[in-house]
Amino acid sequence: MLLKEYCIDITRKAGEYPGLDMNMGRRVMCPEYSINQIDVKSFPEEERGKAFVLLWHIEKGGHLSATMKPYRQEFVYQCDFTPQVRTQLHTHDYIELAYIVEGRFHQRIMGKDICFKKGELCLIDKNCPHQDFLEEDESIILFIGLANEIFDEVMVRNIGEERILNFLQTSLMKQKDIQQYLHFKPKSQEDEALEPHLLQLVTELSTNDVAAAYICKGVIMRIMHHISSKYEFNLSNDERKKMKWLIFEEVTDYISVNYRQITVKDLADRFHFNEDYFNRLFKEKTGGTYLEYLQEVRLKQAYRLLRSTDISVEEVAEQVGYQNKGYFYKIFVEKYKMTPAKTRKL
Template sequence: MFLKEYCMDITRKTTECKESDKNMGRRVMCPEYSINQIDVKSFPKEERGEVFILLWNIEAGGHLAATIKPYPQEFIYQCEYTPGITTQLHTHDYIELAYIVEGKFCQRIMGKDILFKKGELCLIDKNCPHQDFLEEADSVVLFIGLANEIFDEVMVRNIEEEKILNFLQTALMKQKNINQYLHFKPKNQEDGTLERYLLGLVQELETNDTAAAYICKGIIMRILHHISTEYEFNLSNEERKKMKWLIFEEVAKYIGENYRNITVKELATRFHFNEDYFNRLFREKTGGTYLEYLQEVRLKHAHRLLRTTDESVEEIAEQVGYQNKGYFYKIFVDRYGMTPAKVRKKTDAVKQLMN
């Protein structure tokens, strides 16, 4: 059975949630009720895994049938709508990947109206404000909710497109000041690989047994790898620069807090990039390599400690991450044009004059 038929079959099942169930209605499809409020949609508390789907079957003439999988109690939510309405402006506390199974679908993302056609996808970041349009047309839309926990090192290292890695990395950051989305278009309209993956995902979420969570994670890995190689998408230069600068700031902050014992391998594990990426990032932002940046951070801390403490040069060298005293002396003199002892002597002389 193909994905379209399977999804439509799900929404034709007899178990029904009536329109009068307001709580379920707001969760599945909430029409716009205020231009000044942004709803926040949370990952379902009932879901024990890291993936769920929201399925919309939109029928021309103004009828919507929808469901969530998995869910403790099987249901189909049905309602009538006025064609052309929008849902309430909202965000998610999870990453959403939307796939247009059939027809077309329009979203207003950060104030911009974007039309998605059959076979296209939209990856929307957490906390990115958007609205959905319900038009007078037959459409089937599959929304996939992805919890933060699903994106571990094994998951993201299978993604070959650096721009998607940048997107996911910034999406997973706790503190950030940009919103983002990606619009994917297939390079080959006839390739049915993605739909086979999505069909398997829906079927596993319907089964929802103990193994389903692990199988779903594997399928999501395949989906992200596939769209990173077989789909086209664009980022503006401005958006790309914002994303890279945010990544650089996060990495630089982490180095500043862990400079003594940090390794590039640790960075790769924590930030989900390969080791070569950090040299490219630091060369672009600072003109030097990762090791040159780390050395500069360490030497600045050593210089400060020489001026503000009575610790020995050997103790300071070890404290900032250098076990070899001779090497520390050499790079310190190269950086400041004087030995650590001279820096301390000069600082002491200034202190005496001030007193």
């Protein structure tokens, strides 16, 4: 069965289910009620595998049928709407990936109106304000909600496109002030390889048994890998610079705490980039390599310890991460043009 046929089928299997929580209707589609308020949509508690799908089937004449998988109670939410109605401005506390199964779909993201066509995707970060437009023509939109926990080391490392890595890395940071989204367009107009993965994801989430959580994670990895290699997208220079600065600040903060015993492999494990990325990042931001930056941090700390404590030079060298006393003396003199002993006497 094709994805389009499956989406239509599950939104027509039954009418509106009795006893549906009224708050669920507002979650599925909340019309605009205020120009000053921003709703925050939270990840549904019912989900097992750190992912869920929300499906919209918009029919001609202004009718919406929608459902969510998984959910504790099977339902199809239905409502009529006035064409061009907007949803309430909102954000998510999760990452959202939207795929246009059929027709077109308009969103207003960070104040900018964008039209997504059939086969295109939009990846929206947490805390990024946006609105959805419901229009008169038929369209089918698949919204995939992705929790932070699903993007572990294995998942992220298998995404080959560096700009998507940058997006995900900044999205997963706890402290950030950047709002971002990515608009993906297929490089080939006849790309038919993605929809089978999306169909598998929807069916597994509909099943929602113990195995589904593991299967869905693998399917999402395939989806992210596919769009990273078969779709094109652009970031403005300003957006790219902001993202890299956030990553650089996060990495250097981590180094400032863990400089005594740290390797570039530790950084790769922590931040989910390959090791070469860090040298490129430090070259761009400091003009030197990662090791040169780390040495600078260690030597500055050694200078501070020599000036403010009475511990031996050997202990200073060891505390800042150098087991080889001779090597420590050599690089210290190269930087400060004096020995550690003379530094202490200043």
